[in-house]
Amino acid sequence: MSKIRVAIHGASGKMGQTVIAALSCEPDIDIVGAVDIKSPSGTCCLPDGRTVPMAPDASIIFASCKPEVIVDFSTANAILPLARSAFEHGVRLVSGTTGISPDSLSEIDMMAKEHHSSAIIASNFAIGALVMIHLARIAARYFDYADITEQHHQFKLDAPSGTALSTAKAMAAERGRPFLNPEQKGGLQESRGLKFEGINIHSARMPGIVARQEVLFGADGQTLSIKHDAISRECYMPGIKLAVREVSKQTGLVFGLETLLGL
Ligand SMILES: NC(=O)c1ccc[n+]([C@@H]2O[C@H](COP(=O)([O-])OP(=O)(O)OC[C@H]3O[C@@H](n4cnc5c(N)ncnc54)[C@H](O)[C@@H]3O)[C@@H](O)[C@H]2O)c1
Numbered sequence: 001m002s003k004i005r006v007a008i009h010g011a012s013g014k015m016g017q018t019v020i021a022a023l024s025c026e027p028d029i030d031i032v033g034a035v036d037i038k039s040p041s042g043t044c045c046l047p048d049g050r051t052v053p054m055a056p057d058a059s060i061i062f063a064s065c066k067p068e069v070i071v072d073f074s075t076a077n078a079i080l081p082l083a084r085s086a087f088e089h090g091v092r093l094v095s096g097t098t099g100i101s102p103d104s105l106s107e108i109d110m111m112a113k114e115h116h117s118s119a120i121i122a123s124n125f126a127i128g129a130l131v132m133i134h135l136a137r138i139a140a141r142y143f144d145y146a147d148i149t150e151q152h153h154q155f156k157l158d159a160p161s162g163t164a165l166s167t168a169k170a171m172a173a174e175r176g177r178p179f180l181n182p183e184q185k186g187g188l189q190e191s192r193g194l195k196f197e198g199i200n201i202h203s204a205r206m207p208g209i210v211a212r213q214e215v216l217f218g219a220d221g222q223t224l225s226i227k228h229d230a231i232s233r234e235c236y237m238p239g240i241k242l243a244v245r246e247v248s249k250q251t252g253l254v255f256g257l258e259t260l261l262g263l
Helices: 014-023 058-065 076-088 102-114 127-139 162-175 233-249
Strands: 004-009 029-035 042-045 051-055 069-072 092-095 118-121 145-152 194-196 199-205 211-219 222-230 252-255
Touching: 004 014, 004 058, 004 233, 014 029, 014 233, 029 058, 051 058, 058 076, 069 076, 069 233, 076 092, 076 102, 092 233, 102 118, 102 252, 118 233, 127 162, 127 211, 127 222, 127 233, 145 162, 162 194, 162 199, 162 211, 222 233
Parallel strands: 004 029, 004 069, 029 051, 069 092, 092 118, 118 252, 145 199
Antiparallel strands: 042 051, 145 211, 194 199, 211 222
16 A cells, blocks of 8 residues: 655644644555754654654755645745645645635635645644534524634634634524624623624633634523534544545645535
């Protein structure tokens, strides 16, 4: 069985390190290189004791290690140059970096198609979180009021989270009109959070949390709460492995794992 040759972008980061540990245990995946802007050219040590080349620039690793897939967890401003270089080198892209603009996503789709290549980008690889969004979409048909509260570790750069926005968009699309949101006459407007299609979105950033989201629906005499709690970064690994195995079967950009999971 030939193994899928994978390189990791953002390899020194929290997600990069967890992805290296998870993928290096897979019998059908071979980690062949690593990239991180803050690492000088050299080697990266894998959990099994092997070392692979490491460089600050992905194009060096594309040319020397010939990966088939690059898995990226870095920053949003790195994604366009990375995608361009990947497709030019015949490398497919799997990215979980959040905060990527809709314009950048369109450009990645265009570039991937031009090069007969593909990308899977997902703002959340935790399968439980995707099921949460799916359930929230169903509940959106039956409730007029909704709030989303998301909580993340203190180092998360963007707010609200990509998952909170994706959830709110899915709920509003399913409902076909904004949720009801009573006008606040007194007090401080900020205390109600960000308003999106009538949904209030609240964000907390603090140590002790990886990622957590609760969608709360309200109706006369009842509430429905749908909650997902990511206790450790391991929760993202099954989704990332699925994307690595599926990306070569796609064309252009697949945004989100929902279709791959049949949700
Ligand atoms: N989609 C998901 O399921 C999911 C889950 C967790 C985190 N994330 C996202 O993943 C991203 C990374 O998160 P993290 O917690 O690992 O952050 P981190 O800061 O720990 O790691 C990011 C790494 O990327 C490197 N980097 C930055 N710019 C680069 C560039 N131009 N080229 C190469 N390397 C570069 C940094 O040096 C750093 O080592 C964030 O956008 C975060 O929101 C997504």
